[in-house]
Amino acid sequence: MSNSSNEELNSIVDKWKDVKGSLVMMLHAVQDKFGYVPRSAAMEISSRAKIPLAKIYEVLTFYHFFKLTAPAKHQIAVCTGTACYLKGSQELIKALETELGVSAGQTTADGRFSVTALRCLGCCVLAPVMTVNGKIHGHVKPADIPSILREISKGEEQNAQ
Amino acid sequence: MPNKISKKQTIPSKNDVNPAQNTEKLAQILQQFEQNYKKIDKRITICGDSGCLAQGSQKVYDAFKTELAKTGIGFCLEITPSCYENSLYLCKSGCQGFCAQGPLVNVEGTLYTKVRAEDVPEIIETTLRQGKPVERLLYVNPKTGKRCGGTKDIPFYQKQTRVLLADCGRLNPEDINEYIANGGYSALQKALNIGPEGVIAEMKASGLRGRGGGGFPTWLKWENTRKQPGGEKYMICNADEGDPGAYMDRSLLEGNPHAVIEGMIIAGLAIGAQKGIFYIRAEYPIAAQRVQKGIDACRKLGLLGENIFNSGFNYELEIRYGAGAFVCGEETALIASLEGSRGMPRPKPPFPSQSGLWGKPSAINNVETLANVPYIISKGGKWFAGFGTEKSPGTKVFAMTGKSKNSGLIEIALGMPVKDIVYEIGGGPLKGDKVKAVQTGGPSGGVISGENMEMPITYESLQQIGSIMGSGGFIVMDETDCMVDIAKFYLDFCVDESCGKCAPCRIGGYQMLQILKRITDGQGEAGDIDRLQTVATAMQKASLCGLGQTAPNPVMSTLRYFRHEYEEHINKKHCPTGRCAKLVGFEIIKTSCVGCGACKRACPAQCISGELRSPHSIDPNKCIKCGQCYAACKFNAVRRG
Numbered sequence A: 001m002s003n004s005s006n007e008e009l010n011s012i013v014d015k016w017k018d019v020k021g022s023l024v025m026m027l028h029a030v031q032d033k034f035g036y037v038p039r040s041a042a043m044e045i046s047s048r049a050k051i052p053l054a055k056i057y058e059v060l061t062f063y064h065f066f067k068l069t070a071p072a073k074h075q076i077a078v079c080t081g082t083a084c085y086l087k088g089s090q091e092l093i094k095a096l097e098t099e100l101g102v103s104a105g106q107t108t109a110d111g112r113f114s115v116t117a118l119r120c121l122g123c124c125v126l127a128p129v130m131t132v133n134g135k136i137h138g139h140v141k142p143a144d145i146p147s148i149l150r151e152i153s154k155g156e157e158q159n160a161q
Numbered sequence B: 001m002p003n004k005i006s007k008k009q010t011i012p013s014k015n016d017v018n019p020a021q022n023t024e025k026l027a028q029i030l031q032q033f034e035q036n037y038k039k040i041d042k043r044i045t046i047c048g049d050s051g052c053l054a055q056g057s058q059k060v061y062d063a064f065k066t067e068l069a070k071t072g073i074g075f076c077l078e079i080t081p082s083c084y085e086n087s088l089y090l091c092k093s094g095c096q097g098f099c100a101q102g103p104l105v106n107v108e109g110t111l112y113t114k115v116r117a118e119d120v121p122e123i124i125e126t127t128l129r130q131g132k133p134v135e136r137l138l139y140v141n142p143k144t145g146k147r148c149g150g151t152k153d154i155p156f157y158q159k160q161t162r163v164l165l166a167d168c169g170r171l172n173p174e175d176i177n178e179y180i181a182n183g184g185y186s187a188l189q190k191a192l193n194i195g196p197e198g199v200i201a202e203m204k205a206s207g208l209r210g211r212g213g214g215g216f217p218t219w220l221k222w223e224n225t226r227k228q229p230g231g232e233k234y235m236i237c238n239a240d241e242g243d244p245g246a247y248m249d250r251s252l253l254e255g256n257p258h259a260v261i262e263g264m265i266i267a268g269l270a271i272g273a274q275k276g277i278f279y280i281r282a283e284y285p286i287a288a289q290r291v292q293k294g295i296d297a298c299r300k301l302g303l304l305g306e307n308i309f310n311s312g313f314n315y316e317l318e319i320r321y322g323a324g325a326f327v328c329g330e331e332t333a334l335i336a337s338l339e340g341s342r343g344m345p346r347p348k349p350p351f352p353s354q355s356g357l358w359g360k361p362s363a364i365n366n367v368e369t370l371a372n373v374p375y376i377i378s379k380g381g382k383w384f385a386g387f388g389t390e391k392s393p394g395t396k397v398f399a400m401t402g403k404s405k406n407s408g409l410i411e412i413a414l415g416m417p418v419k420d421i422v423y424e425i426g427g428g429p430l431k432g433d434k435v436k437a438v439q440t441g442g443p444s445g446g447v448i449s450g451e452n453m454e455m456p457i458t459y460e461s462l463q464q465i466g467s468i469m470g471s472g473g474f475i476v477m478d479e480t481d482c483m484v485d486i487a488k489f490y491l492d493f494c495v496d497e498s499c500g501k502c503a504p505c506r507i508g509g510y511q512m513l514q515i516l517k518r519i520t521d522g523q524g525e526a527g528d529i530d531r532l533q534t535v536a537t538a539m540q541k542a543s544l545c546g547l548g549q550t551a552p553n554p555v556m557s558t559l560r561y562f563r564h565e566y567e568e569h570i571n572k573k574h575c576p577t578g579r580c581a582k583l584v585g586f587e588i589i590k591t592s593c594v595g596c597g598a599c600k601r602a603c604p605a606q607c608i609s610g611e612l613r614s615p616h617s618i619d620p621n622k623c624i625k626c627g628q629c630y631a632a633c634k635f636n637a638v639r640r641g
Helices: A003-016 A023-034 A039-049 A053-062 A082-086 A089-100 A142-160 B024-038 B050-054 B057-071 B117-129 B164-168 B176-181 B186-206 B218-227 B248-255 B257-271 B285-301 B331-338 B367-379 B381-385 B418-425 B459-464 B483-497 B503-520 B528-542 B546-550 B553-571 B598-602 B628-632
Strands: A074-079 A113-118 A130-132 A135-137 B040-047 B087-093 B105-107 B110-112 B234-239 B275-280 B305-308 B313-321 B362-366 B395-402 B408-413 B437-440 B446-449 B473-477 B586-588 B638-640
Touching (some): A003 A023, A003 A039, A023 A039, A023 A053, A023 B313, A039 A053, A074 A089, A082 A089, A082 B395, A082 B473, A082 B483, A089 A113, A089 A142, A142 B628, B024 B040, B024 B176, B050 B057, B057 B087, B057 B117, B105 B117, B110 B117, B164 B367, B164 B408, B176 B257, B176 B285, B186 B257, B186 B367, B218 B257, B234 B257, B234 B367, B248 B257, B248 B367, B257 B275, B257 B285, B257 B362, B257 B367, B275 B285, B331 B362, B367 B381, B395 B418, B408 B418, B446 B553, B483 B553, B503 B528, B503 B546, B503 B553, B586 B628, B598 B628, B628 B638
Parallel strands (some): B040 B087, B234 B362, B395 B473
Antiparallel strands (some): A074 A130, A130 A135, B040 B105, B105 B110, B305 B313, B437 B446, B437 B473
């Protein structure tokens, strides 16, 4: 971990360590900064806030929201709430699997794409919904997936130029 | 004067606070706001809820800003003393309800639907300059074919009783002054004047029952907590809305955060707490931001902090985040999470009202329950009890989604027949003319089948048919939805969300899911239905918390009304709706196939043949029924059934 991120981590721990029951909030702040909770950060919290590492991992692995690995470059999430499920979110996941070769919960070998199944985004009227790097796409059809992926790659090329 | 609750372990018997004093400040704000607001000529309210934002309402808002600047019409984005005379007020509101028609823009009562940024110049020219409506942006009543000018003409709104939602889609959620000018925080003043016991009496008169799903009388929860000895107590708002397909709480927090905050302060006063905590789902960042902004504004005005209105009442609010665990909706699990641990429930009693957060008496209420509180205190418990039925008084917010024509956030007086909600507010099913079922209560609930459509919606009636009120999910299903598949979907959710502490839920849920998977995969065996019922009964009776006890509900309820579907899956290995992929066959319609080859490329079993640009065909003997071809075809040329 670099010096600057170490400092950021210290300030997070210092802010919360004396507040009763704040482990979940501390982990939220860490994930906010780094995109996930790195093992080194968990160890640092453990030693500075005097919380057993086992307790930290107990909490980290219990809650769906916390991630233990670095996020992919492009994060695709398919909502699998009831409304989206009824309107075909499973078919979107299948189509993504066909195109990218990874199923929900996995990241492509090159680290470019990750596919996640989300619980509910609360945008049920747009069902089925998926998000690409946080941007919401509504009324998605499986046949739209290739063009959405092409769009991402195009954006990537333009950025590279 | 500090709070009079004695440090000794005495049971508070009398009111602990003095009546509100120094209330001139609110009156001043009200007066100032009205003075500023008088200068406003017209108000444009653009829906800024997540649903409309996802459909592009931010672009519409931005377009108004640029286009208005071009035309030279004076406008303001918030109400301040520096607003010009006769200027326009461009306001971003919370959810206006008619989400399926978003982005919604309300210009002085005229509701424009599906507005795009490109439409903005025409709205400015026609409506703002010439005072005429832009006809093409008005909603068309599908029954009469007539265009509707405002919400009062639109069938979706006509049958609703919008109390909470009226302010939610009207006020600027980030402006505490506007909330105050509309009577906000006067309920808090009144609460201080009538004291905690007066508040509880008013809540009792209202008959408000918990809107999170359980339906426990709110006043009783408060009184039980209040009765407990000791000075340290906690008020907790459960905003960890986890029911998939429901978003009432998010919309209320985003659209009218001050109503919930005021409810939290009054609740804290009633139970004798010094601290209140919002437990908000981490997936709802906008809701959390707006609540935080609201708390900060209250603190600045002295509505939070020490000695509120010189009454001796000290109260603070803070936000804590959930982290994506459905079980944390259960009170004791939520408390464990607030204490920084895994969100695992514990046996009750002791109830949270006796021993809650940090072992202190705590009351936990849902967002919608708390949002009702200021209205009840202001207008009186009797007023509230005037809506709904005797045992289920008041209004209830539902998120109507799924296969209805209209979907969105609705509020009805309890006791309304299901069919009125589905066919009049919801406009009937998306396709066909029959709604197969309505699911309420999410993963803990059940279905209302076609035969029960006449039934009025109340806590008791829903329980009678094997469902529950739940937090407000209202999912409309049509003839293409397979009930076995839906039961599997909900059970899969509960198995994934089970915390694993008690065996009935951990093992029972898994076993039920395996049986359902077998049935939908065409491997169902005789006796499976009995096995499902045996395991379900054990889970209902022996699970530690509500999650495990109610997880079998979707299965039991669909079995009760759609047993024949289960039997057809098991005995005939056939899914009548074509939804269960392994129980259907796929066929390419020769006349629709253009021969693009998309299905052939997608097929993992390589059982599709055909030359490019000529119709393809599927070899049924090799087909593994994965449905990839169906998903890949852009021309609807693959038939499933």
